Amino acid sequence: MGVARAYRAGSPYNGVELAELDLEQNADTLYLAHLDHPPAKLVRRGHADWEVVSLTFGPAIAAPTGVNTVATVANTDSENDGNGYFPQPATYVVTAVNDESGQESRASTPDSAFNDLTLKRNYNGISWSAVTGASRYNLYKADNSQFYGYIGTTEDLFFRDDNIGPALDRAPPQGDNPFAAAGDYPSTVTFHEQRLLFARTSNHPNAVWGSRAGTSEFENFDRSRPLRDSDAYSFAIAAGRVNAVNQLVSTTSLIALTGDAIFNVDGDGQGGVLTANAQAVRRQVGRGCARLNPLLIDNVVFYRPSVGNAVRTLNYAFEVEGLKSNDVSIFSPHLFEGHDIVSWAYAQEPRSLIWAARADGKLLCFTWEQEQNVWGWTLCETDGRVLSVCAISEGGEDRLYLIVERDMPGGTRRFVERMAAARWEDVAESCYLDCAVSAEFDEAQASFTGLWHLEGRSDVAGIVDGAAVTGLSVSGGRVTLPPSIGTGRKVTFGLPFAAEVRSLPLRVNMEGEGWTIGRRQQAGQIVLDLADTRSIRAGVAPDKLFPVKQRLDEAWGDPDALMNGAYLIDSANHVSGDAEVHVRQDAPLPFTLLGLFMEPVIGG
Structure with a gap:
């Protein structure tokens, strides 16, 4: 089926660079990573509204503004001539929190006040302007130029500090963009444990970065000091070589597929969650991975190795208590x-x-x-x-x-x-042709248009109301059925292909007679177990194929019924060193082989 027009969207990547472009999808957003471009995302807003947008790293919610700290000094220890009054600076920052998304903004501009909060009735009042989307606000304090620590949260725009001790193990987020310049652009991207992960830059090919956890926004790589478990994290894979992280795969743990080896990454080496404070990297397999995106099927990872031409799998094996690779x-x-x-x-x-x-x-x-x-x-x-x-x-x-x-x-x-x-329900609805188009008409006809993509071809085949037709020619985008076919309503036209099945040579150890290798063999009787099949040939060699009888009680003029079940074939008299069975279909019709059996005759 053709299309009336093609929709095009602009892209910073040229055709040569697409092979190195890595991507990961989250609903209508496709995150993109390329070594020579800043991280970006392809956003779909509608059927004809697509845009590639550069990532702006940080929280989606803005930091509060207008922070103002006022010291209320009701007690200066005047009864002791002020000897007990010792004012100290206290500096405050405020962050906005959206409980629905889990986002916390970066810290506001700090504001300070001098006061002695150890004396009764003294307090500092902090106020700020409202932030769109904020559910509440977190307050952080630094006493006398110390680190910031958490002192409370409020849904109001005012907070009173009457000597609350800051929790220094919980600090406000600090902005961070690890991919700000050329050389630091990542080329590998995936999701793992509700985080967006990037890896493999020119400056740090063996490094992995993860966004903050517990949020609905994945473009936030901010951190606190000291680190919190939910902060963004980064780590390097060091194992004696520069292990460029070609791909990342998220399973029950994170699997890092480098050019030299495969590594399992979790929080504690026992399957724990990865956090900013816990990363355990362990080498598992010594066969590295190429840049081709791996396929995760059930609990098995398929990948192309970095050296050689093959396809390998990765899966957990109890006998080694780790990952195992198979070719x-x-x-x-x-x-x-x-x-x-x-x-x-x-x-x-x-x-x-x-x-x-x-x-x-x-x-x-x-x-x-x-x-x-x-x-x-x-x-x-x-x-x-x-x-x-x-x-x-x-x-x-x-x-x-x-x-x-x-x-x-x-x-x-x-x-x-x-x-x-x-x-499909009927053979007329099936399609076993290459570069094909299908159509259904209210009235039967003998001539069909819309085949411009096959212009000039004289080897076009088709299925017309369930009957196969071959040797058609396309001229002016039109094809005309031969008189033997007449007309049709449900039609499919395209390029034909042949389906071939060849059994492996017979290699068995026959009881009392030894191995069949090197002995003269004949296929004997052949049984094909078929499902929804029509018009096939079978035999013992490519030049000894014969049609498998299928027409039984169909009415005159009706197409052959589909073959289902076991069909017995007497093979030709063909003796060779190997007994084989060949099955071939040239017609554009269905063919499903469920099983192939033979009763070989073995010579002495």
Whole structure:
């Protein structure tokens, strides 16, 4: 389906820099981090109202103004000629608090008074102007140039200090922006324990910064002196090398994936909460991570290692009481050798798939069912180059979106494409074509327009009211059905592709006969367990494929019914060193293989 127009929003990043742009989403706000740009956020205010905004670090609530301290001196110890009267300076600052957001402002401008508050009836009165959004105000005092300490809170605009001792373990927040200049711009961002975390600057590649906790605003990196647990924190990962923090992942703890190793970070080394006063960094795995964003699926982290071409996982292992890494590409190394993954996404429903775009434009698909211990890679070759992928939940399933570059008549073009829905009620509603468009009409017709993206192609295929048609040509953005098909109401047109399945060579130890390796083998009878499938061929070799019989009692002129269940096939007389089964589908029709079985004949 095409669009009438594209919406564009300005951005400080150019196309070359996008590969190094890290991002983390919070509702309609996307936080952005790049080594050469100040931290920013992409804010969505409406369907056609998007803006990239630089972050302004600090609390959202303003500090009080107009602070005025008045000393009330009712007692100067005149009965003792003033010998007991010893006035000292007391300096006060006020902060505004919004209880709904949890924000506390920075301190006001200080104001002082001289008084002897140790004598009865003497007090200092502090007043200030109201702050928009403030629920109450906190008061802090410094006696005789000491540090500030908390002395109370009030919902009024006046506070009376009659010799309240300041709590020096609780000081007012002090403004801090650790990302103020070039060289200090972070390039990694995530959320963890209700904090916004940044990491990896040019000046400090192994450092991590966390915002203040317990607030609804994440752009506040203020601290107090002495530190409070809820203050913003920072720490460095030091383990013998400069461990640049390429990615951060939030699980039950914080996982720092550096270029050299993987580190587990918590508050006490036992899973405690990270605070400004407690950070425990422990090395877990010696295989570092590349800059590609990791995928967190259930309790498992998928990542691309910094050295080599593979995909590894991270998860907690009881036998080592820590994180353990596994290579999940070990059975398919030929799909990764010499190739890097540049973009990937996880589609949870309905089939739990990881889609990964390689640097050469090929698309990989990884089936992942952790609880069933089912996993494996597939190569999806399209008529084009896949540049980027993402998954978006729509209609009860996760739909994959792709940016695909295709060589079309007239030049190279890029398309935003969406993977067809996996669930459908009728074959006429399915789509097993590449670069396809679908439409439904009130009246059946034989000619269809709107195919400008396939202009000049003579290999277009389609599904017309559930029937497959191939060998169509597009001219002037129009395609016309052949007389054998006639007309149609529900149609889909696109580029065809072939689905191929090949079983692994037979390697078993047969009782009393030994291993099958190196012995002559024949597949014998083959059984395919199919679901909602039509028009496939199967056999023992690519040149020995035969149609799987499917038409039974359908009425004349009706499409073939879908195949569901077990289908027995007698294989061709083909003897070789390995017994294999090949299944292929060239038609743009559904094909789901649940199981493949054979009864091999093994020679002596």
